[in-house]
Amino acid sequence: MYVVSSVEELQKLNPFIVIGCGGGGEKFSNFEGVETVGFVDDDPKKHGKSFCGFQVASNLPDLFNETSAKSVAIMLPIGAEGSALKYAVEAINSGKNVVTSFRSLPLMENTSLLKFANQKKVIVKEISPRLDVIEKIFGMAPSKCTEILPKINYQHKSPVIYIGGTSQECGKRTTTRLLGKEAHERGLEVGVISTDEMGLEKPADLNFRAGSLSVMDVASSLMGSIKYLEEKKDPDIIFVESQASLTELGNPHPRGLSAAILIGSIPDASILCHRPNHPYRKPRGIMEEIKAIESVEPTSVLGISLNLRDSDEEGILKRYESKYSLPTVDVKNGGCTRLLDVIMNYLGEIKK
Structure with missing residues (x-):
């Protein structure tokens, strides 16, 4: 009416x-x-x-x-x-x-x-x-519009690192958590944002299911989260766990969610997670995801975190590193030390 x-x-x-x-x-x-x-x-x-x-x-x-x-x-x-x-x-x-x-x-x-x-x-x-x-x-619809957050436009002061991936279940949450722990052990004041309801483990400061929000609210939720952390603890560095992938073939629905998280993070640098021989996802590929990330936001992908759960190939880390010309690590076996070195060196260079 x-x-x-x-x-x-x-x-x-x-x-x-x-x-x-x-x-x-x-x-x-x-x-x-x-x-x-x-x-x-x-x-x-x-x-x-x-x-x-x-x-x-x-x-x-x-x-x-x-x-x-x-x-x-x-x-x-x-x-x-x-x-x-x-x-x-x-x-x-x-x-x-x-x-x-x-x-x-x-x-x-x-x-x-x-x-x-x-x-x-x-x-x-x-x-x-x-x-x-x-x-x-x-035959069904939400009872009302789910877009409810104010559209803030916040530029963070602390360096922000986006942890993306080529698919779902490829190691983003683990990589984010272990990078946060490594940074904390080095004496840095660290902020960790998990965009997954499963992100309950320390050192996560904030965890929420970004996929429960309207995609129009996701960027604001990330900017608001970063602003909140900066006001609460003045972090030296902030790690943001993304969801899904910008390019995955098998499940296109969360791709807009990934883009919104990336846009809201405005990251200084990014890390890419990948799971070789993924048993139930269909990643398009590492180069496709890197191009997508660096096209959506002016950020640089600095390294690759491999989830080796489905791969026992000898020398796989060296093979990926040679193929993509990026530091490639297994974060479950000490790889976060090297990844964080790469990140801190890069941040030092861009600060100059």
Whole structure:
């Protein structure tokens, strides 16, 4: 009833004042046949600046007086629900229709607002995540949008090392844990983030199942975790365990998760884990994963951690090292000492 399902519904509510001078506001004003007569934003730095052909205003009631607007479109990000509610109440109280986005103000969670709109005899609609479409396709869907975290953009101060892999179950958690232990034994203040609910072993500082989050929230969760550790313990180095792989053939579903963890980590350097002769995964390969990691983020893969559970080949470490021209180790047999040497030498070089 309150969900916008076509652009024609929006056209009937013309003209609009748009709240939010960002991506959402621009997209809304670009809808075919939608007439925009002004923009409002809370950010003082945007006031008076040009946005989509209009000067950004700071005050909604003033624009009511200066324009012929019949409706207000609230296109604010997650985390701005308080501002969105304020603008919605102002608009409804002035007899204006309101269109919200689920990011700004999910209507089913604001039933008082719906009642207020009904009393004022104005229309309130939501550009929703359209989970009804997913339910139509699959016969099931989440009850509401799972994207809930604010979109932070945090640049870490401590060096961050990303531990990626060519597949699932290839040694990322073990490598992350043992690198953390090695760094701790050298007297470093260490931060360890496991993105797996199984990451319960020390020295993990934080562990959570990143796959339980919306992929849109994963990067923020990593940035927030790194910020949290830096505020709590001022680490000399932070290790981040990734999940799955960017390139694995057999199970494509977590690949976006891997990318989001990598993006949220903004790593200074990376280590790649690989399991030769994997019994139930289908990794595409080491070079493919290295290219993918270094393409998604401006980081360098410094070494390879081999999980030798399914391989007893003599000389395998030397063979991989020669083939890929990267230090290759077995972390369960002392290899973390060499890997950490490589990491610390690299960090020392880039600091210069």
